[in-house]
Amino acid sequence: MKTTLDNRAEIHVNIMELLVQEEIENQLKIYPQKLQNYINKVEVATYALNRLPPLYASSAIGKEYQKRTGQRKYKSQIVSAVRRALAAIERDPIKxxxxxxxxxxxxxxxxxxxxxxxxNLLKFKKIIPNHKELSWNELYTLLYPLINKEKTKKREIIPSGFESLAYVSKQLNEDFSKNPNLFEC
Incomplete structure (x- = not known):
């Protein structure tokens, strides 16, 4: 199958969500700061969006088209839906x-x-210093030579990839069964 740009589009966006978010921010400008802090914008947006039509797009051109359509055709409905949503949420802001x-x-x-x-396990085993913060990028680079070194002692070289991860998992389970507090964060 020939791959085209159309086949690779994997996301779609509801432009109405963006328009509603803009309107919420616009209307909240007139609210006192203290009240703004109590208003859950997600709930306001959800309330308003449930009363408005969706405007989906999956391309940059579609996004611009839907944004213009929303601003032109649905502006008054968006303003009204957000106003009603704010009023509903204001009645029970600490809900x-x-x-x-x-x-x-x-x-x-x-x-x-x-x-x-x-x-924590690697620090406990003194493989990395106590002040070291481990990242996912370093993990494989750190573990693979250690695993191969351990396996070489047993005259068995492990392959890279999933097999090495399975071995690590097995070793971690063994260490955990010997010392259950080892993995406390």
């Missing part, structure tokens, strides 16, 4: 809600925790 968290953010946080645990 507690559990925000949605993106899966990407969650995975990123889990990866940071895993890296910190590996860093």
């Amino acid at each position: 507690k809600s559990v925000p949605l968290i993106s899966e990407t953010y969650t995975q990123h946080e889990l990866a940071k925790i895993a890296l910190k645990k590996i860093e």
Whole structure:
């Protein structure tokens, strides 16, 4: 299959979200700073967007077209929807809600925790100094020679890639079973 620019477009944007965000910022300028701090802009945007049509785009040209369309055709509706949203949120500005968290953010946080645990293990084993902050870029470069060195002692060279990661995982599990507090952050 021949790859074209059209086939590679992997994101789309609801331009109405951008227009609503601009309008929220515009209308909040007249609010006292103290009240602005209590208003949850995400909830205001959600309220307003649920009352407006979507304007999706997947290209730069489409984005500009939809932005002009939104500003020309829906300006008064956007202003009105944001005004109603602010009024609704103002009635209960301290309302507690559990925000949605993106899966990407969650995975990123889990990866940071895993890296910190590996860093603690390497410090415990005195492989890296206590003041060293480990990064993902350094991890493979640091672990691969150590793993091969360990395997060479057993006359067994491990291949690079997933097999080496499986070996590291096995070693970490063994170390963890011997010392469960090892991975405390």
